Amino acid sequence: MEHGNITEFILLGLFSGEEMNALCSVLFSLCYLAIVSGNLMILLTIKGSQLSEQPMYFFLSYLSFMDVCFTSTVAPKLILDLLTQWKTISFHGCIAQMFYAHFFGATEIFILVAMAYDRYVAICRPLHYMVIMRRQVCCLLLMASVLGAFIHSLMQVLIIIQLPFCGPNQIDHYFCDIFPLLKLACTDTRLLMTAIITTTGVLSILTFVALVVSYIIILSTLRTRSSEGHRKALSTCGSHLTIVLLFFLPLIFTYVPMADSVSEDKVFALFYTMIAPLFNPLIYTLRNSDMKNAMRKVWCQDKRFQGN
Numbered sequence: 001m002e003h004g005n006i007t008e009f010i011l012l013g014l015f016s017g018e019e020m021n022a023l024c025s026v027l028f029s030l031c032y033l034a035i036v037s038g039n040l041m042i043l044l045t046i047k048g049s050q051l052s053e054q055p056m057y058f059f060l061s062y063l064s065f066m067d068v069c070f071t072s073t074v075a076p077k078l079i080l081d082l083l084t085q086w087k088t089i090s091f092h093g094c095i096a097q098m099f100y101a102h103f104f105g106a107t108e109i110f111i112l113v114a115m116a117y118d119r120y121v122a123i124c125r126p127l128h129y130m131v132i133m134r135r136q137v138c139c140l141l142l143m144a145s146v147l148g149a150f151i152h153s154l155m156q157v158l159i160i161i162q163l164p165f166c167g168p169n170q171i172d173h174y175f176c177d178i179f180p181l182l183k184l185a186c187t188d189t190r191l192l193m194t195a196i197i198t199t200t201g202v203l204s205i206l207t208f209v210a211l212v213v214s215y216i217i218i219l220s221t222l223r224t225r226s227s228e229g230h231r232k233a234l235s236t237c238g239s240h241l242t243i244v245l246l247f248f249l250p251l252i253f254t255y256v257p258m259a260d261s262v263s264e265d266k267v268f269a270l271f272y273t274m275i276a277p278l279f280n281p282l283i284y285t286l287r288n289s290d291m292k293n294a295m296r297k298v299w300c301q302d303k304r305f306q307g308n
Contacts, residue, residue, distance in 0.1 A: 006165035025082035038281030070104035110145030
């Protein structure tokens with residue numbers, strides 16, 4: 001489809017100083033390695049143990065997979081651009097990056113909602129838990145998450161490819177996102193920006209509020225009980241809530257304002273593209289005894305043989 005005479009964009013990145021870029025390239029490379037290895041370890045641990053039979057860990061395995069995919073759409077290009085002076089990306093490559101970033105990010109959001117629903121049913125309706133959260137329902141929730149994310153991402157792409165781009169072609173960001181692209185269009189996009197803020201921004205706020213309220217209800221219910229099982233559930237819900245806060249707060253700050261402060265948006269974007277996926281494995285393993293025990297069984301094979 002016609003998009004003007006622009007065939008490629010230049011990503012201005014995070015910083016302008018070469019020394020800062022070199023330092024950040026090393027830092028982000030280590031972060032990316034930790035994100036991939038940590039989340040893949042969680043995924044393989046769950047798939048290789050009996051935890052995969054539990055709905056909570058079924059969703060957690062796919063959340064970890066989405067973390068790897070989401071960060072992989074942004075981090076490799078960011079790291080490479082930090083080491084080069086000419087940070088270009090083709091028009092179609094830019095559209096593809098925007099689509100996949102929104103697709104994997106939105107899928108994560110919907111999976112977090114499914115995990116909150118799972119914890120609500122487990123704690124507030126424990127007698128019906130195995131019936132409500134049977135495997136078919138979990139698969140249906142996962143499919144709905146993927147479908148919803150695909151529709152959301154497709155809408156972003158359809159908005160951009162209809163716009164004319166005739167110059168300039170410098171994107172003041174480190175990856176292709178819809179607001180920086182709207183600013184480069186050779187037409188008035190204020191109405192589109194308002195529509196995106198109204199849909200994406202408000203939806204993010206409503207989802208965040210619903211998640212926080214659901215976890216507050218769950219945590220208040222757990223605090224009235226004192227058994228060991230409920231204390232473990234309290235710790236699990238606390239981990240979930242921490243991830244929700246890490247992921248949603250920067251997302252809301254990015255998509256709710258009119259996106260005039262792009263430099264701040266780039267910093268906020270680092271939280272949900274790099275920092276949240278980095279902390280997910282730590283939060284879900286260090287505070288989860290089931291995960292730690294499963295990791296010992298799956299990865300410490302020598303101990304297993306010594307016990308036989």
